[in-house]
Amino acid sequence: xxxxxxxxxxxxxxxxxxxxxxxxxxxxxxxxxxxxxxxxxxxxxxxxxxxxxxxxxxxxxxxxxxxxxxxxxxxxxxxxxxxxxxxxxxxxxxxxxxxxxxxxxxxxxxxxxxxxxxxxxxxxxxxxxxxxxxxxxxxxxxxxxxxxxxxxxxxxxxxxxxxxxxxxxxxxxxxxxxxxxxxxxxxxxxxxxxxxxxxxxxxxxxxxxxxxxxxxxxxxxxxxxxxxxxxxxxxxxxxxxxxxxxxxxxxxxxxxxxxxxxxxxxxxxxxxxxxxxxxxxxxxxxxxxxxxxxxxxxxxxxxxxxxxxxxxxxxxxxxxxxxxxxxxxxxxxxxxxxxxxxxxxxxxxxxxxxxxxxxxxxxxxxxxxxxxxxxxxxxxxxxxxxxxxxxxxxxxxxxxxxxxxxxxxxxxxxxxxxxxxxxxxxxxxxxxxxxxxxxxxxxxxxxxxxxxxxxxxxxxxxxxxxxxxxxxxxxxxx
Amino acid sequence: xxxxxxxxxxxxxxxxxxxxxxxxxxxxxxxxxxxxxxxxxxxxxxxxxxxxxxxxxxxxxxxxxxxxxxxxxxxxxxxxxxxxxxxxxxxxxxxxxxxxxxxxxxxxxxxxxxxxxxxxxxxxxxxxxxxxxxxxxxxxxxxxxxxxxxxxxxxxxxxxxxxxxxxxxxxxxxxxxxxxxxxxxxxxxxxxxx
Numbered sequence: 278x279x280x281x282x283x284x285x286x287x288x289x290x291x292x293x294x295x296x297x298x299x300x301x302x303x304x305x306x307x308x309x310x311x312x313x314x315x316x317x318x319x320x321x322x323x324x325x326x327x328x329x330x331x332x333x334x335x336x337x338x339x340x341x342x343x344x345x346x347x348x349x350x351x352x353x354x355x356x357x358x359x360x361x362x363x364x365x366x367x368x369x370x371x372x373x374x375x376x377x378x379x380x381x382x383x384x385x386x387x388x389x390x391x392x393x394x395x396x397x398x399x400x401x402x403x404x405x406x407x408x409x410x411x412x413x414x415x416x417x418x419x420x421x422x423x424x425x426x427x428x429x430x431x432x433x434x435x436x437x438x439x440x441x442x443x444x445x446x447x448x449x450x451x452x453x454x455x456x457x458x459x460x461x462x463x464x465x466x467x468x469x470x471x472x473x474x475x476x477x478x479x480x481x482x483x484x485x486x487x488x489x490x491x492x493x494x495x496x497x498x499x500x501x502x503x504x505x506x507x508x509x510x511x512x513x514x515x516x517x518x519x520x521x522x523x524x525x526x527x528x529x530x531x532x533x534x535x536x537x538x539x540x541x542x543x544x545x546x547x548x549x550x551x552x553x554x555x556x557x558x559x560x561x562x563x564x565x566x567x568x569x570x571x572x573x574x575x576x577x578x579x580x581x582x583x584x585x586x587x588x589x590x591x592x593x594x595x596x597x598x599x600x601x602x603x604x605x606x607x608x609x610x611x612x613x614x615x616x617x618x619x620x621x622x623x624x625x626x627x628x629x630x631x632x633x634x635x636x637x638x639x640x641x642x643x644x645x646x647x648x649x650x651x652x653x654x655x656x657x658x659x660x661x662x663x664x665x666x667x668x669x670x671x672x673x674x675x676x677x678x679x680x681x682x683x684x685x686x687x688x689x690x691x692x693x694x695x696x697x698x699x700x701x702x703x704x705x706x707x708x709x710x711x712x713x714x715x716x717x718x719x720x721x722x723x724x725x726x727x728x729x730x731x732x733x734x735x736x737x738x739x740x741x742x743x744x745x746x747x748x749x750x751x752x753x754x755x
Numbered sequence: 756x757x758x759x760x761x762x763x764x765x766x767x768x769x770x771x772x773x774x775x776x777x778x779x780x781x782x783x784x785x786x787x788x789x790x791x792x793x794x795x796x797x798x799x800x801x802x803x804x805x806x807x808x809x810x811x812x813x814x815x816x817x818x819x820x821x822x823x824x825x826x827x828x829x830x831x832x833x834x835x836x837x838x839x840x841x842x843x844x845x846x847x848x849x850x851x852x853x854x855x856x857x858x859x860x861x862x863x864x865x866x867x868x869x870x871x872x873x874x875x876x877x878x879x880x881x882x883x884x885x886x887x888x889x890x891x892x893x894x895x896x897x898x899x900x901x902x903x904x905x906x907x908x909x910x911x912x913x914x915x916x917x918x919x920x921x922x923x924x925x926x927x928x929x930x931x932x933x934x935x936x937x938x939x940x941x942x943x944x945x946x947x948x949x
Contacts, residue, residue, distance in 0.1 A: 306810060306914035431845055439849035441858050448871035455875040459882045466886060470811075474912035493896035496903075497911045499794075499820060501893045502812040507825035508889035512882060515831075519878045526871050732914075733811040740791030740813055 299393055299734045301575040306732045309576070313471075313726045314478055316571050321721065324570070329717050335710025342704040343418055351421050353700040360683045360695035365419040367675040368705050370527055370548075372412035372712075373453065374671060377520055377549070378556025379405030380460060383467070384516035387509075393584055395730035396576040399471075400567065401560045402464040403723070407715040408559070409457045411708040416449070445529040452526040459519055463512045466505075469495050471724040524548040531678065537618035538682035541606065547599035554592035554641070555671035557585055558664040563716065565661045567725065576731055583654045589664060590648035596674075597642035614687065622681040629694060630681040637677050640670025776949040778901030779805075779921035780932050781908070782941025787813050790916040793939035794819040797918065800935065804924040808902070808917040827888050834884025835877050842869075842876035905947045919947065 300309070346353055356363040379401035386394040420426055429450045431440050440447050472488050473495035479485035495501070525545035532544040561582070568577045607619040621627070623634040644666035647653045653663065685692045719725065736742055784790040787809065794807050798821045807816065817824075850856070851864030861868050890896070902908050902919060911917055918941060920932050933944045 310810075310913045431849060437854060439854055442846045442850055442872050443858055443861055443868040445871075448875075451872050451875040455879045458879060462882055462886055466889075470912065474810075477909040477912045489898060493890075494898045494900060495895070495912075496900055497808045497810060498806040498902075499809065499813070499816045500806050500822070501895075502809070503817050503822055504825045504827050504889045504892045506812050507827040508885050511828060511831045511885045515878050515881050515885075518874075522871065522874055522878075529871070729811040729912075733814075738787055738811060738813070740787045740815055740819070742788060 297580050301578050304575050309731050313724050313728050314475055317721055332710045332713035336707055336714045338703050338707030339711050342700055346418055355696050355698040355701050359686055359691050359693050360680055362679050363695050364697055364701040365415045367679050369412050369415035370675040371672045372408045374552035374555045375559045376405035376408040377552035378560050380516050380520040381553050384513040387513040392734045393581050395734050396726050399727045400725050403719045405460050407712050411712050445533050448526045452523045456523045463516055469493055470729045474728050521549055524552040536682050537614040543599055543603055550592050550595040554596055555667055557589050558667035561585055561664045565657055576726055579655055582660055586648045586654040586660055590645050593641055593645035622685055633673050633677050637670050637673040640666040777922045778947045778949045779919045781905055781917055781919040781945050781947050782936035783943040784916040784941055789940040791819055793918055796939055802920055802924050802926055804921040806919055808911045810912055830888030831881050831885040835881040838877040838880030839873055842873040901947055901949050905945055907943055
């Protein structure tokens with residue numbers, strides 16, 4: 278179809294530029310329902326089974342690795358003095374950061390009335406939840422005796438001791454568990470009207486019963502919608518400071534210590550920007566193939582991809598600024614330890630982890646600058662290739678922060694290099710399998726695009742809309 | 756005048772042979788515009804127990820129906836206050852009273868080094884109260900509702916719009932309300948059984 282006419286309604290808008298519609302080709306509400314619900318109805322496609330089996334196979338590394346870890350001890354990892362936090366915390370921060378894009382899309386873009394969020398928020402929120410699940414594995418098991426992890430919760434116990442609420446590590450426990458809980462609630466509340474759609478379309482009795490149970494008896498009455506919308510608005514309002522707090526608190530784990538390279542006040546905003554950057558890269562990594570496979574080009578338009586690419590270049594530039602400012606302050610502060618850590622651990626070619634530092638710089642700061650060019654933002658394949666750099670770069674960022682600072686502390690006699698063990702690598706690989714496995718289940722069993730919100734951004738959804746062509750309504754009585 | 760009853764054409768009867776009760780009278784609308792206009796008319800006609808059903812929340816419908824602002828935000832505030840209070844008692848009692856211990860040279864109890872815990876618990880309980888109050892105000896979960904007896908109603912989550920006047924409304928009148936709903940552009944006007 279050719280580029281359709283753009284519908285206008287309401288009073289004449291003078292010389293204002295017309296907005297591109299959020300749903301292309303003037304799709305109707307019925308088409309939207311059929312198309313999105315069709316993704317989880319009918320025969321399961323073969324590619325889904327293949328992908329599911331492959332990802333499940335990789336995901337089995339996680340339970341096997343964890344059993345081995347619990348049975349043997351954290352010594353199976355490469356973490357050791359002086360690098361006592363290594364891939365475990367790197368992977369934790371990497372995964373939790375990926376989750377942030379989902380909450381940003383669902384909460385912050387909701388409050389700022391960015392209506393293009395509607396076709397990507399559901400999948401991004403699902404990604405948040407799965408990423409936080411993957412993230413949670415690492416800190417839970419890195420404590421060593423994981424069966425003692427309940428000591429982190431403020432539960433009366435035989436030792437009569439309580440958690441230390443002044444510790445950033447405990448702040449982390451509260452931040453991550455609150456983040457997971459609130460994200461899950463937010464996601465589920467958003468799902469309820471769409472689950473009702475699936476319920477109303479279901480043909481089998483069991484299917485109708487399951488989706489009916491999950492839809493909680495949703496009827497779509499305006500007396501329900503008004504409470505629903507208010508609750509959704511408030512959840513968005515509280516998720517916004519929450520998402521900013523989570524990665525800030527994660528950064529406090531480092532910033533409140535005295536290790537050179539960690540003890541900086543720039544960490545909270547720098548971590549939050551990096552998290553959103555890495556998260557959007559992952560959203561694009563997942564949604565571009567999903568869009569192609571399910572034919573969602575009319576709902577996730579090029580404009581959506583373009584907007585996300587712009588967010589990637591913006592947050593990537595903030596991250597680049599933070600890297601440079603961190604470096605500048607290391608020199609300007611006059612603290613010899615700080616400057617030495619940057620220069621001799623990271624930046625100079627002779628530094629042992631210079632390769633990691635410069636990989637990070639290239640992937641996070643230089644590669645995304647291609648998105649300044651419209652040709653790069655509108656070519657879907659190019660976008661997919663370019664966002665792989667932030668995916669890799671953001672892992673390197675956490676690795677650089679953690680390992681380069683720890684491997685050489687104040688006492689040169691205790692310096693040492695970090696080498697990951699095979700178990701480090703297998704567990705991290707396993708979390709990717711787990712993430713994809715959960716995402717594939719989500720694609721098949723839950724509506725991957727928010728059906729009711731996409732309908733609400735159609736021009737005819739407005740109660741004051743007048744069809745400019747004024748075709749007679751079919752099926753209407755009068 | 757006999758109106759069509761759903762789901763079957765035959766009126767349902769219970770064991771005693773009496774007709775099942777009527778929940779209300781419903782009409783189908785083709786778009787948000789006609790539903791919005793109908794809601795304004797129904798409100799000005801003075802109906803009390805009625806609702807409009809749509810696949811998505813219609814902007815401005817609360818005002819058209821004359822509904823006040825939702826009370827959910829009030830309960831959210833209560834939740835936030837409860838969260839902050841719970842955090843205060845948790846941190847103050849465990850660290851300041853029950854097992855005071857000097858850690859990091861900081862006071863047994865102080866706001867500054869424990870602020871993130873206050874913040875997170877405030878958010879957590881606000882979320883619980885928000886969702887909980889939304890469920891209570893919406894009577895959710897409620898798996899059975901008479902409107903589900905109307906076979907056309909399944910399209911409410913697809914692309915159709917409905918208005919239902921309940922039989923408990925003081926102005927309920929099968930014949931008059933049918934004429935009114937049809938006048939407002941409604942089609943498929945149907946009596947819905949309990």
